[in-house]
Amino acid sequence: MDQSKEQRILNSVSYNAVKGDPESVLNCIDKYCGQYEWAMNVGDEKGIILDKTVEEADPTVALEMGTYCGYSAIRIARLLKPNARLLSIEFNPEFIPIAKEIIEIAGLSEKVTIIEGHSQDIIPQLKKKYEVETLDFVFLDHWKERYAPDTILLEECGLLRKGSILLADNIVYPGAPEFIKYIRSNSRYECTSYPTFLEYMKVEDAMEKAVYMG
Numbered sequence: 753m754d755q756s757k758e759q760r761i762l763n764s765v766s767y768n769a770v771k772g773d774p775e776s777v778l779n780c781i782d783k784y785c786g787q788y789e790w791a792m793n794v795g796d797e798k799g800i801i802l803d804k805t806v807e808e809a810d811p812t813v814a815l816e817m818g819t820y821c822g823y824s825a826i827r828i829a830r831l832l833k834p835n836a837r838l839l840s841i842e843f844n845p846e847f848i849p850i851a852k853e854i855i856e857i858a859g860l861s862e863k864v865t866i867i868e869g870h871s872q873d874i875i876p877q878l879k880k881k882y883e884v885e886t887l888d889f890v891f892l893d894h895w896k897e898r899y900a901p902d903t904i905l906l907e908e909c910g911l912l913r914k915g916s917i918l919l920a921d922n923i924v925y926p927g928a929p930e931f932i933k934y935i936r937s938n939s940r941y942e943c944t945s946y947p948t949f950l951e952y953m954k955v956e957d958a959m960e961k962a963v964y965m966g
């Protein structure tokens with residue numbers, strides 16, 4: 753059976769990256785996807801915005817929705833302080849072993865827990881099953897039509913606290929209009945838009961930061 757694009761990305765990382773060096777894993781993925789096969793990693797340009805937001809949040813517990821190959825999980829986890837952790841939700845079972853291997857090569861397996869399933873099923877389990885009190889940082893990068901309902905669900909499950917920072921990818925392309933409508937019209941959030949470009953392309957995109965004010 754022919755290998756998948758995600759398997760080819762893993763092959764490239766496994767062959768070219770320096771084991772235990774997150775930066776070299778990120779550079780390898782960005783080179784491969786920039787030169788050979790486009791893939792939906794947040795990428796090196798939007799990755800800077802993600803880095804800055806994670807540094808601002810300095811999270812003890814972070815959540816990501818949309819693991820894919822683990823690129824953004826590595827970007828986030830490499831910035832976490834000791835004993836801080838990232839939970840990453842992925843729906844597609846094909847991606848999970850690949851993400852796990854790539855995160856392992858980056859030397860960050862201890863900091864990242866990948867949870868397989870639908871975000872709407874997992875979010876209500878975070879407190880009891882995953883021992884989460886509240887989330888300090890949330891990166892939304894999964895199905896774009898799930899951004900709004902899952903944000904509401906995070907609120908309803910008491911997972912956000914004063915100052916929790918949400919960052920959403922792909923606000924312009926593919927777009928998340930319902931999320932933007934919800935978050936910008938809700939006085940409980942302080943929103944900031946970051947115009948940028950789609951990963952590896954000269955196509956406009958944007959990221960939206962939303963700070964929950966409680």
Ligand SMILES: O=C(NCCCCCn1ccnc1)c1cc(-c2ccc(F)cc2)cc(O)c1O
Nearest residue numbers: 792817818819841842843871893894895922926
């Ligand atoms: O669809 C995206 N991500 C979700 C993938 C499925 C998530 C599954 N899941 C995980 C947890 N719960 C559900 C996405 C797409 C694009 C894109 C851009 C241009 C284009 F021509 C085609 C696609 C760029 C991104 O940056 C993206 O993030």
Ligand SMILES: [Mg+2]
Nearest residue numbers: 794893921922
């Ligand atoms: Mg994305």
